[in-house]
Amino acid sequence: MGEVALRPLEDGDLDALFELMRDPESVRMAAFVAEDPDDRAAFDAHQARIRARADVTNRVVTLDGRLVGSIAAFVIEGDTEVTYWIDRSVWGAGHRRAGTRPAARAGSRPAAVRPRRQRQRGVAAGVAAGRVRGRRHRHRVRQRAARRDRGNHPAARMIVNITALIDPAHHTAGRRLAWVAAGLDLRPLGTAFLWIPVAGDVAELDIQVHPAERRAGVGSQLLEAAAGSAAEEGMRRLRTEAVAQASDGEHFCRAHQLRPVLALTYTRLSLGGDRTAGRPAPGYRLVHWDGTVPGDLAATFAHARKAMDDMPMGETAGIPQPWTVERLHAVAAAVAGRGEHLVTTAVLDADGEIAGFTELVVPGDGTGDAQHYGTGVLPAHRGRGLAGWMKAEQIHRVRDRFPGLAGLVADTADDNAAMRRVNHALGYRPTHRSALYERRLSRS
Numbered sequence: 001m002g003e004v005a006l007r008p009l010e011d012g013d014l015d016a017l018f019e020l021m022r023d024p025e026s027v028r029m030a031a032f033v034a035e036d037p038d039d040r041a042a043f044d045a046h047q048a049r050i051r052a053r054a055d056v057t058n059r060v061v062t063l064d065g066r067l068v069g070s071i072a073a074f075v076i077e078g079d080t081e082v083t084y085w086i087d088r089s090v091w092g093a094g095h096r097r098a099g100t101r102p103a104a105r106a107g108s109r110p111a112a113v114r115p116r117r118q119r120q121r122g123v124a125a126g127v128a129a130g131r132v133r134g135r136r137h138r139h140r141v142r143q144r145a146a147r148r149d150r151g152n153h154p155a156a157r158m159i160v161n162i163t164a165l166i167d168p169a170h171h172t173a174g175r176r177l178a179w180v181a182a183g184l185d186l187r188p189l190g191t192a193f194l195w196i197p198v199a200g201d202v203a204e205l206d207i208q209v210h211p212a213e214r215r216a217g218v219g220s221q222l223l224e225a226a227a228g229s230a231a232e233e234g235m236r237r238l239r240t241e242a243v244a245q246a247s248d249g250e251h252f253c254r255a256h257q258l259r260p261v262l263a264l265t266y267t268r269l270s271l272g273g274d275r276t277a278g279r280p281a282p283g284y285r286l287v288h289w290d291g292t293v294p295g296d297l298a299a300t301f302a303h304a305r306k307a308m309d310d311m312p313m314g315e316t317a318g319i320p321q322p323w324t325v326e327r328l329h330a331v332a333a334a335v336a337g338r339g340e341h342l343v344t345t346a347v348l349d350a351d352g353e354i355a356g357f358t359e360l361v362v363p364g365d366g367t368g369d370a371q372h373y374g375t376g377v378l379p380a381h382r383g384r385g386l387a388g389w390m391k392a393e394q395i396h397r398v399r400d401r402f403p404g405l406a407g408l409v410a411d412t413a414d415d416n417a418a419m420r421r422v423n424h425a426l427g428y429r430p431t432h433r434s435a436l437y438e439r440r441l442s443r444s
């Protein structure tokens, strides 16, 4: 087996790469192809565009010094994706893996999602996602023309390929599906992530299109792919993540008959200011832990999580998913897996049962802003200042423990008056507003 190596792409490689990428058999098999593979000017323009993108690591693949392909790593939403195109003459020779590994290393952490088809036949030309050739998945790959004719952009046709990916991580509460949209062979345009819960019939959607690639129909096609799958999975509704007011996302949602179902206000506490002292409540005591809940509190904590189930949620209220010790562990493991700190403060009643809790997620390096996850007090214990006390104490602790932390961010439903009052008293101030959007899915 020859020696496979990677090196940066040079201007002198473009001729050879152009020839590789218009090989008819490769083009036939590839997932992402140029609209006209023989158009050298279009090829040069696209290569220039990829090379100008700071978020794309571009390498050529050599076999014993001869250029046999190209490989690129790019980051979408924090996940590194890898795409490649290999000379047909070396397909099946077993060189591919040797070539992909260094790229994965060079491009920081390996892909968190991987193509659904990756285990299928090895050396198809095109991106790692390859073309989905199995009958079961054929419908998942679409090749369409989209039109970019907005604003100052001249009308130009763009081929958009939507490829389904699979999340190899195991989740107990549901499954995550993903799609990547690409234009010409190496150009990533956007992603869609869809969460299919085990319980309930609301699928959660997150679509991101690279700012330079918007208004060309990419988001619409990702939405169509995700909505189709959600319906196939038996989901009745599609719900977005929080979409900022007056953003591209809001316009997009409204254009696609997604309607706002929960208004949220984001607030932030700057940690530079004075400290607010917590007021202890007689008969209660606080406990604090990092990461996974201690074993002796696990059962009572799972029970207390129900305190969140009646939280005002606008029209989004659905069937609450049961809280089990296993689910608590899964949440803690997910945060730890991202390298972040989950810090929890809980209040115990005289019997040692958890009456309320508040959770905060601190970035791994302890700088920037931490994000509140949830705060809840069981109905029987409300009206005694427990939420304010827990939060004030938690703020003290994280300030001491993470001196580099700048602020704490919370998103609160507009109709959750109690939580908004508590946060306001602690010094949180509004930063922006968002909404969750929803659409009914027609049965497939």
Ligand SMILES: CC(C)(COP(=O)(O)OP(=O)(O)OC[C@H]1O[C@@H](n2cnc3c(N)ncnc32)[C@H](O)[C@@H]1OP(=O)(O)O)[C@@H](O)C(=O)NCCC(=O)NCCS
Residues within 6 Å of the ligand: 150, 205, 206, 207, 208, 209, 210, 213, 214, 215, 216, 217, 218, 219, 220, 221, 240, 241, 243, 244, 247, 248, 249, 250, 251, 252, 253, 255, 256
């Ligand atoms: C929302 C987002 C995914 C849209 O992607 P996109 O590829 O630009 O979307 P499309 O080109 O398919 O837009 C479809 C329609 O939405 C509407 N739309 C999208 N952006 C708009 C904007 N800035 N102003 C007005 N209308 C807009 C238009 O009606 C557009 O059709 P048109 O261009 O023919 O007028 C993209 O802006 C994005 O990544 N935003 C940040 C993430 C986000 O908010 N996601 C929310 C959805 S989960």
